Amino acid sequence: MSGLKLFHTTDGGVTEVAPRLADVEADVQGLIERHMQTMLGVRFLASEYSTGAVHGGRIDSLGLDENNAPVIVEYKRGTDAGVINQGLFYMSWLLDHRDAFHRLVRERFGSAVATQVVWTAPRLICVAGDFSRYDVHAVREHRRSIDLVRYRFYGADHLSLQTVASVTGQPVGARVGSRVSRAPRVRAGAGAMEELAAAVDEVLRGLGDDVIAVQRQQYCAFRRLRNFACVCTPQQSKLLVYLKVDPTQVDLVPGFTRDVTGLGHHGTGDLEVQLRTDRDLERAEDLFRLGYAVA
Template sequence: MTEVVPRLAEVEADVQGLVEAHMETLLGVRFLASEYSTGPLHGGRIDSLGLDENGSPVIVEYKRGVDAGVINQGLFYLSWLLDHRDEFERLVRDRLGATAASQVLWSGPRVVCVAGDFTRYDVHAVREHRRSIDLVRYRLFGSDLLALETVAAVSGGVQMARRARPWSGAQAAGVQGGAMGELAGAVDEVLLGLGAGVNRVERKTYRAYQRLRNFACVCPPQRAKLLVYLKVNPADVTLVPGFTRDVSGLGHHGTGDLEVQLRTPRDVERARELFRASYAA
């Protein structure tokens, strides 16, 4: 055996180039722009701009090693972004089309800081801010391997409440207080409890659970079942009619190619291993 020694990039631009070239695979974010100028009055350039799977704007800032300023730099640009929503939506329209621009989710803009490492003070700092911030440590191994590790992930600047807000809309009418509503609450507890750094994002048509990328999407309860979509390859699962289904070629809300149909608490227990597999993917 030969040890593959981890190393940092030679320069910050090497990390940025790798992530931008594979942003959707690595972060679940569609790439929009690199070194985006915030104009002469603001005086800055955002390393990377993107849009995540749920339509949330994403700012990505990079540092080769440890840099105490990376979090404040990201928040500085986030403040600019919130003041220039129309400009961002025009950029999305130009790059991804009018539909994506109309669905930008301004309730949850994110900052992702990718660096060689972070201090315990950095981790404490992100938990004090009322913004969504992910701290991601990178390492290069040999000439062709890249590892990303989430050091801290905070949504809205505080740890999310363990109980989900009630579903709203016609799809959930009449089921919120019944068995399906209780089932949705049980699934919420299981998914949030899979590990540290799980964030929940609310959209009108689904509730996403993410660890950098979405790993589960839960649709509003129906009268007799609850649909969950997972980032699990259906080819790796023994599909059970009425419980699991391959939806890789079908349109649906949320993200994921494996549909899990839940009708009873026993189904939630049956699905735990699938939830864990999607979380670990």
């Protein structure tokens, strides 16, 4: 059970808003599917996707995350010990039917997006009323990328999503039993920029136990459920970080922060932060924390 307490405040005092579960599982699924990109950072692809007569299953939701990884989302109204194994069962099917997933992406988002799908770290997101300590332990023993997300409704208008556990698994194709290293560090060049990139990496990882680093060719994304920072491969004299922060809510400083809304760049986020020195990193830490808070 979630320990979150929510209160409605008025001039006359405060009233606790009691949490509740959905009446039926479909209420949670329908709401998240309609707003999947906002809530989970995942572009919605399909609902109740049939895995065929032989496999005999239906995947609750299919999507594509911000780093172009395939995503399976499974929902349970309350606590269900089988949700993780069910999701992994579907994950196995998906890895054997990549062409079907590519067709879905191509039909919904076009051929250009379909060619960018990354299969090294497909994700399973389990959304449920609650999870047991055995569930949390189990995800750490699996070789897949799994997020356990607890939901609660509050009153008629509020929904909370809380990450209970988030694990980056062994890359698909890696030899079973091989050593799984920690998520890769930000790629860096040499000298001062290499040291600065390492310092940024340390600061971003240190924002919370739920931070996951996802390495891509041109950037490293730092996420909770959604990306909150993307650190690009360092240039000769600066390091670019893109944050999921509204640029209109920040006092922009020429040469340090820039609104890149609508401008093409690697990674995700509308606020560009340019780092050249350790002093710049110190100035940026509040912005990093802001991005983390809203992810």
